[in-house]
Amino acid sequence: MKTRKWPFIYVGVITVITYIPIIMTVIYSFNVSKLTSVWEGFSLKWYEELFRDRDLKEALMNSLILAALSCSCAVLIGTTGALGMYRAKRQSVAGGRTAGTLGVKAGGGRLNDVIAYVAMLPIMIPEIILGMVFLSIFSLMGLPFGMVTLVIAHTTFCVPYVYSMVKARLVGLDKSLEEAALDLGASPVRVFFDITLPQIMPAILSGVMLAFAMSFDDVVISIFVTGPKVNTLPVKIYTKLKTGVTPEINALATVMLSITVTLILASSVVGKIRVRNVYK
Amino acid sequence: MMDEACENKAKCKEEKVKCCMRSRAKSRSNWMLLAPIYVFTILFVGLPILYMFLLSFLSRAKVWGVDFTFTLDNYKRILEPMYIDMLRESFQLAVLSTSIITLLGYPYGYFMARMNAVWKKRMMLLIMIPFWTSSLIRLYGWIIMFRSNGVLDKVLMGIGLTQKPLKLLYTYPAVVVGMVYALLPFMILSVYSSAEKMDWTLVEASRDLGASAFKAFWTVTFKLTLPGLLSGVVLTFIPSMGLFFIADILGGNKIVLVGSVIQEQLTKGRNLPFAAALSAVLMVLTSLMIRLYRKVTRTTELEGLV
Numbered sequence: 279m280k281t282r283k284w285p286f287i288y289v290g291v292i293t294v295i296t297y298i299p300i301i302m303t304v305i306y307s308f309n310v311s312k313l314t315s316v317w318e319g320f321s322l323k324w325y326e327e328l329f330r331d332r333d334l335k336e337a338l339m340n341s342l343i344l345a346a347l348s349c350s351c352a353v354l355i356g357t358t359g360a361l362g363m364y365r366a367k368r369q370s371v372a373g374g375r376t377a378g379t380l381g382v383k384a385g386g387g388r389l390n391d392v393i394a395y396v397a398m399l400p401i402m403i404p405e406i407i408l409g410m411v412f413l414s415i416f417s418l419m420g421l422p423f424g425m426v427t428l429v430i431a432h433t434t435f436c437v438p439y440v441y442s443m444v445k446a447r448l449v450g451l452d453k454s455l456e457e458a459a460l461d462l463g464a465s466p467v468r469v470f471f472d473i474t475l476p477q478i479m480p481a482i483l484s485g486v487m488l489a490f491a492m493s494f495d496d497v498v499i500s501i502f503v504t505g506p507k508v509n510t511l512p513v514k515i516y517t518k519l520k521t522g523v524t525p526e527i528n529a530l531a532t533v534m535l536s537i538t539v540t541l542i543l544a545s546s547v548v549g550k551i552r553v554r555n556v557y558k
Numbered sequence: 559m560m561d562e563a564c565e566n567k568a569k570c571k572e573e574k575v576k577c578c579m580r581s582r583a584k585s586r587s588n589w590m591l592l593a594p595i596y597v598f599t600i601l602f603v604g605l606p607i608l609y610m611f612l613l614s615f616l617s618r619a620k621v622w623g624v625d626f627t628f629t630l631d632n633y634k635r636i637l638e639p640m641y642i643d644m645l646r647e648s649f650q651l652a653v654l655s656t657s658i659i660t661l662l663g664y665p666y667g668y669f670m671a672r673m674n675a676v677w678k679k680r681m682m683l684l685i686m687i688p689f690w691t692s693s694l695i696r697l698y699g700w701i702i703m704f705r706s707n708g709v710l711d712k713v714l715m716g717i718g719l720t721q722k723p724l725k726l727l728y729t730y731p732a733v734v735v736g737m738v739y740a741l742l743p744f745m746i747l748s749v750y751s752s753a754e755k756m757d758w759t760l761v762e763a764s765r766d767l768g769a770s771a772f773k774a775f776w777t778v779t780f781k782l783t784l785p786g787l788l789s790g791v792v793l794t795f796i797p798s799m800g801l802f803f804i805a806d807i808l809g810g811n812k813i814v815l816v817g818s819v820i821q822e823q824l825t826k827g828r829n830l831p832f833a834a835a836l837s838a839v840l841m842v843l844t845s846l847m848i849r850l851y852r853k854v855t856r857t858t859e860l861e862g863l864v
Contacts, residue, residue, distance in 0.1 A: 285665075299699025299739075300691065362592035396599050397599040418609065434598075466587075498801070535691050535695070542683060
């Protein structure tokens with residue numbers, strides 16, 4: 279097929295435009311002036327200020343703890359859930375033939391579908407609804423707003439990412455490996471840890487990465503379920519943006535951006551190495 | 559002869575019972591796997607959402623909280639011209655942003671799927687980097703751009719396109735740009751994942767059979783990437799009704815979305831039931847869209863979501 283130039287130009291132009299605001303933020307983080315519209319010279323003073331800001335550091339810690347906790351819960355719930363749903367479906371397909379004669383119904387299929395649908399809802403409905411729902415249910419239950427409520431709320435929208443990734447991976451899995459291991463006398467537990475888990479690990483990891491990013495970035499839900507004492511980084515940034523903007527935010531953005539870029543590049547390098555090892 | 563058949567039957571039955579017992583044991587261990595997702599989903603997703611619907615029919619207590627008396631006032635209030643206007647405006651903004659996103663994102667995802675493996679990977683990285691940076695910080699970049707006498711004004715005046723500062727910040731176009739910017743990756747990734755899986759030989763076949771490039775695109779490519787496109791529409795349209803912080807930061811307080819009203823009712827208005835009623839309306843709209851999507855594409859999962 280002949281390659282044309284203009285698709286590349288189109289994609290290139292849009293990509294460049296998406297980077298302009300990010301680059302602007304980085305450039306202006308080195309600005310002397312407090313005003314973001316005037317360039318007055320190079321300085322690192324906003325970085326100094328950033329590293330002295332205790333509130334921001336605390337908010338950052340909170341965000342990291344929150345994302346880590348809710349991702350851990352989500353991995354547990356999402357992975358076991360995906361495995362359970364997948365097995366139930368497989369059984370009802372396989373069992374339908376044999377069990378039918380004995381009059382045993384492969385139950386739970388319909389209920390499983392409903393639960394899977396409801397579990398996916400948090401990433402399908404607008405975030406604001408989730409925020410409102412949690413605010414009202416937590417105040418009904420009398421839970422004090424803070425880390426606990428944040429973790430519960432974040433877990434609800436982290437589960438779908440892990441669940442759907444793992445589920446998609448399970449569907450594409452080669453069943454004969456598990457069966458072979460079982461036939462050779464391995465216990466189901468061993469089969470899970472030696473055969474199934476290594477195969478679904480990439481899916482779990484990418485689900486966790488996505489969930490972590492979403493949790494770390496969430497403003498809308500956090501605003502409603504956070505307490506007066508606990509601030510997450512996005513909530514803090516949001517209040518700062520609403521009140522008065524200082525180039526400190528630019529510095530923070532630059533720091534966060536460099537962390538993300540490093541992480542993404544690192545993960546792509548690690549991914550390459552791993553792939554190469556497997557195919558050796 | 560008879561005996562043998564009988565024995566076989568008995569054996570067969572025995573086997574079946576065994577098999578059934580095994581599958582029962584299996585399903586018992588399966589319930590243990592399913593328990594966490596069942597408990598968590600029912601407790602923290604299902605019940606809270608049901609409570610929201612219940613709440614929307616209750617009245618508000620004098621100071622703060624809820625009075626457990628049935629009323630339809632919350633829904634009547636939504637029908638007031640002020641809120642109907644707000645809903646319409648929100649809807650219009652969502653339609654406008656989604657259309658722009660579709661026009662920009664569809665070709666992007668499509669072209670990306672046609673690149674070679676190395677470029678696909680590079681483009682993926684380039685898309686993921688902004689996607690992984692805080693959305694607030696990306697929006698903040700637009701503040702710098704749009705500010706009166708900001709970067710954009712300087713550039714436009716510099717090349718002589720405009721004479722005066724445009725004062726784009728806190729205007730409708732600024733909010734649209736923010737929405738498009740925040741949600742574009744979802745469309746690109748949905749279309750891309752759909753176009754990536756497509757069998758391109760079908761396009762070649764239709765070309766060989768004499769279809770024009772446009773006709774081949776329209777009858778083959780477009781039809782086959784439709785699930786991705788529609789999934790992108792769902793994934794961008796739904797959030798754009800609720801992302802109040804974009805309207806807040808780039809629109810000042812001038813552009814009011816359903817999301818902004820819900821937020822205001824919760825924080826300043828302290829009217830939980832009314833906020834619940836608004837959320838319920840939004841929720842029903844959303845579910846309708848998802849149902850429609852499922853009906854059109856005959857799939858249960860959204861393309862490109864994972």
